[in-house]
Amino acid sequence: MNTGEYNHKDIEKKWQDWWQEHHTYQVENTVKGKENFYALSEFAYPSGNLHVGHWYAFAVPDIYARYKRMQGYNVLYPMGFDAFGLPAENAAIKHNLDPRKWTYENMDYMKNQLRSMGASFDWSRTLATSDPDYYGWTQWMFNQFFKEGLVYRDITKVNWCENDKTILANEQVIGGKCERCEGDVIQKDMAQWMLKITDFADDLYDDLEGLNWDESIKQAQREWIGRKEGSIISFPIELPVRQLGEEQTNSKERNIVKVILLNQHNQVLVMESVSEGSMDLPGGGIELGETLEESAVRELQEETEYTNFEYVRTLSPNRVHYYHKMLDQHFHGNVHTLVYRLKDDEKTPKSLEQYEVETKEEWWNLDDVIENFVENPVYGFYIRESLIDYRNSKINVFTTRADTLFGATYLVLAPEHDMVQNLKSHITNWDEVKAYLKDVEKKSDLDRQQSREKTGVQLQGIEVINPATNEPIPVWVADYVLAHFGTGAVMAVPAHDECDCEFALKYDLPFKFVVLPSAGEIGNSRPLITSGENAFIHAAGTTEKKGTQEQINAEWNAMYDLLGVHDDGILPEGKRFCCDFEGKLINSPSVTSVTTGNFEFLGFNHPKDGKDWIERTRVYAIVKQKDTEMYLGLRSKTDDTQGLVTGGVDEGEVAEQAIVRELLEETGFTGKAIRKEKYKIHDKYYSTNKDKNILSVGDVFVLEVSDIDNRQSIEQEEIDKHEPVWLTKQEFLDFINPPSHKFIIKNYFNDSSGNFNTQTSEEARKNITTSVGGTITKTYRLRDWGISRQRYWGCPIPIVYDPDGNSHPIPDEHLPWLLPDDVDHTPDGTAPLARSEELQKRTEDIFGAGWKPEVDTMDTFVDSSWYFYRYLDNQNDTAFASPDAMKSWMPVDMYFGGAEHTTMHLLYSRFWVKALKKIGLVHENEPYKGRLNRGLILGPDGAKMSKSKGNVIDPDEVVSHVGADTVRMYLAFIGPFNEPGSYPWDPNGVVGIRRFLDRVWRLQENITDTTDESLISDLHQTIKKVGDDIERLKLNTAISTMMTFVNKAEKSLGITQSDYLTLVQLLAPFAPHMTEELWMQHHDTSIHLSDFPKYDESKISFGMTALPIQINGKVRAQVVVEEGESDADVQNRILAMPEVTKWTEGKELKKFIHVPGKIINLVV
């Protein structure tokens, strides 16, 4: 036995060299009779110097890898370098170095430092992401993704670091600053290459379920993906009739045609009135009997001197209310805009109408026309150059609270929402809106976050219809709505959403309370009074108010009384209340609305287009038999038309009275109007008895009829005219909705769930969504991954552009597409690769003149998304890794890494594997079976180590002082490795570990032939505990158990040589050098290839146990109990013990509890 001093310097050098010479840690992909185990630590960035964090990241997991190896696994524990990245380039700029040289020199230096850890890395498998044989495969994978349609180029707003002059991922921006250099980050529009990670959002979310990861890591990923389940609900856009002149109620109906006449230069003909200076497009009223095209051609001929033009297309009509100067009359009308193109510019003078002669013709650019007509609130009735008719379009909102739809009193668009621009011609306060949009654009994300004061502008001139209530509600644009979440549009429910409430209070928008939280659900939450006596905002979990349950409930009740929401949920005038609880619905009747539309036919003769329209208010009824599902239709006796009960509202009547009267007159039924739904109606019909065209506006009622046998007298005229028919629901729908009709009663019948009132929020979310034709859907926070970086030291994106600017992937045979050398690294805001002549020449040589290379490089997160495959087969030049090698090792059994990669690297690499799997290149769904986030080692002062604080521990220095084994072991002892806490480095603690190793060394002196029986038991307990603890990565307690054993061994009679060597084996994963030295004095193969000791259960206990005796829950005595001793014997023995009688004297024994091997408790 070596009884000399423990000299770590000699020993560590000696065995590191020996291991290297003997390839002790070189691993085959398969070993007969052994199961494979892939232990992985996140590879290192070659910053140039190893710090304590590296030791914690690599040396401590090495303990685990060594344990697994001694357990009989074929263990792969590889190491490589994440060698591309910003610091190399920054160093290049700062010190005028070659980033390649800097990186590779650092790697060489760090490899030596890493060897000094005594880690069992298999260096034959190492890699660097900056090696062409590595990044060639990165590019190859990019190409495969491209073919699979997972890659696209898009112009997006990106985070731009002013300092590094590059794009940053969202993850790399912390509080508006660059993660790396802490420079300011601004928003910039840039074209970049995107990877469709969102295609896999559901898989990335759902597959977390099966992973053996810490719940907190999974949760962080779930939040990052940000999946929300909710509903998409459409709000039809309602464009109120625009007034071009003074409003007059009895306007007549007159339709207009306007012509956009284009010349060969895409200019538009504009007519300027010489006398008034006003401008207009050619056009005029549509005459009776004319088609649109006939009318347009006639107007062009009447108003202009051009004759040779051809029809292009018709834009969607706009409805206007206007004043006709010549006729001195007000009109309603649809403006139909037709586009014509001049075949030649030659004018053919012809006789013009007298008053048209006074106009001057001008050719304007399209943009000017748009600005002066389309965007002009006065003339703004022309649809922009597209054919989209936004009047019939809808705004989709995403909501998780569809149960509050009845309470949606306005709608908010994000400033970037398409519809803001699309509806521009209809927005009457466009100037104001435009100014607001500009304002918002100026604000950076940071400002937007800092000032939480809500701002917004109403889009005047447009409204949308709340599909539940069928009421028009205003539309606002506000930057509290984010364009990239959901649909970029929100239905605002001030009464049930804190955010909307705040906005509504500021801009005085209406509140409608529709969900009443039940007392139970109010439960332990707290109401928070925020403003005066009207506005109450609930904030869940606030601590503003304390009180007992009763007090809180009383408070809520008082609030309900005050607000009057207790009974029906309707807020008294002027009261405002916000509560975001779920509960039972109130104030939300079934959706019974009639869809709006252009009614052209309603059981009467088809109207004739033309003059002399009369406007009239009418009412319509859906008549239902009480307690049955039979509906009333009216069939005409004179022709084959059919319709609803309907009629005009007489003077002095309210609509309800009118419809009840009409029902009686037309059918003889008496009924009750139970619902009214308002809608905009443009129902044109020709009244045969009045011989007039009539435009009617009105309401639809639902009438319920109870006693159908008891009909009253019917007007004679109606008996002649109509025959009432009772129809089933389906018959009624067919009856009233033939394709030629546009009278749609859809929603009333879609409502299968009856009245929403009294439904729970959960039920109502589903039912309301369905009844308004919405869809239940999911939305995500996760966005696609932009990988372009305007940097030199990265993997070139394998794309070239043809002379037309179209992008093409570089064919696989040209890979690796090398990073050029001839680049000046001085930053000037352009991509460094754009300055490489070699790259340009190479591109043109291969693809042809005029072709250009992509000059951006990839985000380094791409490089690290697949490196764990390359370790498996790093020499392979025909594949990134062979299927056999991947099958042997994947997925990674345990992945060690930093908490900072919880959401970025971990998510990206999971995506990468899923994408590879989709293409069929790999077999596993998930790269990492197990994952462990390590903690952080702080400086001795408890602060994060940093040069500026002067608290940095240099591991090389400590290693030279106490040895690598001590440093490894100290880091394992500093705290539980399986909990990512932060642990301060204690220099004295290191010495404590060194003392322990010294004592183990000196324990050689106690080797004898005989030993205590109890020490054998202790040894077997120690074997068990050390193995169990390493398995669950509680390395600190594994070490403390060994310490306890050594303490006992020192005090015992002595330890046998074989028991000593067993101890040395237990210690081998922790202190590989010292234990090898001790072991090799008696063996000729490495201790690290030996089998981890096995414990013998029978030796752990030897027949009897000392048990504590509790009396009334307090420990008062100890007793030794033999195995198999009966409870009664034990009880009798104990009760006779003086330490026990002291406490039980004169008291009655109520209970005797004996938990074998644990405790005895007496209750007296």
Add this chain to the structure above:
RNA sequence: GCCGGAGUGGCGGAAUUGGUAGACGCGUGCGACUCAAAAUCGCAUGUCUUCGGGCGUGUGGGUUCAAGUCCCACCUCCGGCACCA
């Protein structure tokens, strides 16, 4: 605000299923060795105490023969997300 996790001596931490709270290490005190110091070794070390014992795991309740561990409520700290509809 929401979602995770955690609160135990002077410090890092231990207590695997509810069963002797404070293992192990550091620090501190006393002692041994030494001319002395360092190193090393030994003993002590939650707290109060009238030396019987009492009290103690963030706070207040509860369940249990027994609670650091389970239940309810609250407080504090750490991490993630956050004007997310």
